[in-house]
Amino acid sequence: MTGFSRRRFIAGAAGASAAIGMPQIAYGQAAARVVVIGGGFGGATTARFLKKASPQLNVTLVEPNRRFVTCPYSNLVIGGWRKLDQISFGYDRLAKAGIAVVHDTAAAIEHDRKRVRLAGGRMLPYDRLIVSPGIDLRWGAIAGYDEKAASLMPHAWKAGEQTLLLRRQLESMPDGGLFVMAAPANPFRCPPGPYERISMVASYLKQSKPRSKVLVLDAKENFSKQPLFQDAWAKLYPGMIEWVPVGKDGKVVKVDPKAKTVETEFGQVHKAAVANVIPPQFAGKIARDSGLADQSGWCPIDPTSFESRLVKGIHVVGDATIAAPMPKSGFAANSQGKVAAAAAVAMLQGKALGPIGMVNTCYSHVGKDYAISVANVFRVVPDRGLIEVPDSGGTSPRQWEDENRRLESVYADGWYASITGEMFG
Amino acid sequence: MKIHIIVAGIVALAVAPASAQTADVSILASTCSGCHGANADGSGGIPGLKGQQQAYIADQLKAFKGGSRPATVMNRLAKGYTDEEIAGLALHFSRLK
Numbered sequence: 245m246t247g248f249s250r251r252r253f254i255a256g257a258a259g260a261s262a263a264i265g266m267p268q269i270a271y272g273q274a275a276a277r278v279v280v281i282g283g284g285f286g287g288a289t290t291a292r293f294l295k296k297a298s299p300q301l302n303v304t305l306v307e308p309n310r311r312f313v314t315c316p317y318s319n320l321v322i323g324g325w326r327k328l329d330q331i332s333f334g335y336d337r338l339a340k341a342g343i344a345v346v347h348d349t350a351a352a353i354e355h356d357r358k359r360v361r362l363a364g365g366r367m368l369p370y371d372r373l374i375v376s377p378g379i380d381l382r383w384g385a386i387a388g389y390d391e392k393a394a395s396l397m398p399h400a401w402k403a404g405e406q407t408l409l410l411r412r413q414l415e416s417m418p419d420g421g422l423f424v425m426a427a428p429a430n431p432f433r434c435p436p437g438p439y440e441r442i443s444m445v446a447s448y449l450k451q452s453k454p455r456s457k458v459l460v461l462d463a464k465e466n467f468s469k470q471p472l473f474q475d476a477w478a479k480l481y482p483g484m485i486e487w488v489p490v491g492k493d494g495k496v497v498k499v500d501p502k503a504k505t506v507e508t509e510f511g512q513v514h515k516a517a518v519a520n521v522i523p524p525q526f527a528g529k530i531a532r533d534s535g536l537a538d539q540s541g542w543c544p545i546d547p548t549s550f551e552s553r554l555v556k557g558i559h560v561v562g563d564a565t566i567a568a569p570m571p572k573s574g575f576a577a578n579s580q581g582k583v584a585a586a587a588a589v590a591m592l593q594g595k596a597l598g599p600i601g602m603v604n605t606c607y608s609h610v611g612k613d614y615a616i617s618v619a620n621v622f623r624v625v626p627d628r629g630l631i632e633v634p635d636s637g638g639t640s641p642r643q644w645e646d647e648n649r650r651l652e653s654v655y656a657d658g659w660y661a662s663i664t665g666e667m668f669g
Numbered sequence: 670m671k672i673h674i675i676v677a678g679i680v681a682l683a684v685a686p687a688s689a690q691t692a693d694v695s696i697l698a699s700t701c702s703g704c705h706g707a708n709a710d711g712s713g714g715i716p717g718l719k720g721q722q723q724a725y726i727a728d729q730l731k732a733f734k735g736g737s738r739p740a741t742v743m744n745r746l747a748k749g750y751t752d753e754e755i756a757g758l759a760l761h762f763s764r765l766k
């Protein structure tokens with residue numbers, strides 16, 4: 245019996261039958277144990293789908309926070325469109341679904357012994373492990389921008405207190421003030437996110453502080469859905485937003501949080517009334533500390549299963565992975581989590597998963613009754629790996645009736661309700 | 670003891686349908702729920718798929734793909750699926766209760 249244990253084998257087989265709607269077969273043996281680190285988009289989805297595929301599987305979810313605040317729609321909180329508690333979710337329904345939810349932090353993964361050590365001291369043995377810790381910010385990558393600086397110049401790139409801080413700063417900003425955003429180079433969490441945020445900030449300022457200006461200093465030459473965003477800005481917020489690409493000295497290299505100044509590569513200093521600094525990022529600490537990340541700071545995976553290419557028996561999903569051309573989005577993490585769950589169940593059974601397909605759609609609100617989107621369908625092709633299906637997907641058209649922009653804003657809300665319902669409902 | 674374990678395993682495998690095609694469609698279909706709702710019963714203006722007629726779902730997906738039914742996003746997504754996958758998806762959602 246080398247290579248697989250009795251409990252893995254049996255739970256896996258029963259799991260596969262459950263996944264495709266066959267009656268359950270109970271054997272009365274101890275169930276296989278799957279531990280999931282991180283209760284966000286990737287982790288909560290994976291835990292739900294593991295349990296769905298194989299109800300007798302022993303699924304433990306480790307997440308320090310009792311309430312998860314979604315980054316999606318946090319830009320709407322910054323714009324004053326939603327309240328934070330409308331985008332916050334508890335884990336009760338996961339527990340009701342039979343998932344053991346442990347509110348603690350994974351301190352170390354001992355992969356040679358197949359167990360996770362929690363900060364509180366507990367050990368969680370596993371047969372397979374799923375890791376979805378999201379991102380960490382690279383403190384110091386921009387000179388002067390560390391954790392302390394973030395309390396004066398919020399990043400708001402992890403939702404919660406930072407989101408509220410940026411909102412409060414906007415509310416107390418004088419009319420005629422300058423809002424400055426430093427946007428990062430690729431790859432980073434949520435490619436259209438900074439520009440949705442700019443739209444939300446402009447919508448608030450236009451209404452409440454119309455003499456104010458918005459300056460985006462960008463470390464890249466172009467950005468996601470750029471023509472659609474810029475068309476919307478010209479139409480809805482004419483003259484308010486200036487976007488500076490890296491080639492025009494847009495890259496912020498240094499900040500002074502007390503003076504509220506940001507400095508670019510070629511030495512221009514901009515004084516802000518409110519500064520939103522989104523620094524470069526890498527995979528969450530637990531992934532980097534456990535040998536799951538390579539020198540880039542992100543985690544290489546096999547896209548057919550999202551198993552780590554560096555450590556067998558561990559799947560990594562979500563923002564922490566290298567999964568281009570998939571973006572680092574909540575929808576992508578959700579789609580990846582479903583693949584990882586199915587793959588983990590199949591592997592417990594000693595089988596491989598067949599060809600898989602994944603989807604991503606990122607909606608961005610740019611103004612009232614006006615949203616835009618980018619949609620993609622992905623699959624894994626032998627020899628070529630993870631690809632976007634040719635001639636599919638793409639962005640909303642540039643020339644379009646207002647009614648379609650309005651419909652996309654309605655569908656964006658529908659998407660948000662669906663995906664959060666699937667995780668937490 | 671070991672012999673018993675192996676036998677139990679083989680029996681379990683034999684009752685689990687081995688068709689890779691079916692399993693694939695269940696993964697494809699699971700990606701639709703990000704918009705159409707965890708149980709595919711629709712969400713905030715996005716129509717439900719659960720229990721719709723198999724032929725209707727297949728026809729709509731083909732119409733999105735070919736461009737004869739206008740759409741905001743389904744036209745872009747439907748182009749990512751083969752006709753066999755569309756048939757599998759239609760069957761899957763028509764059977765949901």
Ligand SMILES: Cc1cc2nc3c(=O)[nH]c(=O)nc-3n(C[C@H](O)[C@H](O)[C@H](O)COP(=O)(O)OP(=O)(O)OC[C@H]3O[C@@H](n4cnc5c(N)ncnc54)[C@H](O)[C@@H]3O)c2cc1C
Pocket residue numbers: 281282283284285286287306307308309312314315316317318319348349350351376377378379400401402433434437441528529530561562563564572573574575576577605606607
């Ligand atoms: C402003 C903004 C807007 C966005 N809008 C959208 C959008 O509209 N649509 C979209 O699809 N995506 C959007 N995103 C992107 C989306 O938020 C991320 O892609 C998504 O959260 C990634 O999921 P994840 O599971 O990798 O990480 P997360 O969702 O961040 O989850 C990681 C979880 O792991 C936990 N964790 C970390 N380390 C440990 C540890 N050691 N032990 C235990 N738990 C741990 C964390 O507490 C966290 O809860 C947006 C992002 C931002 C910043």
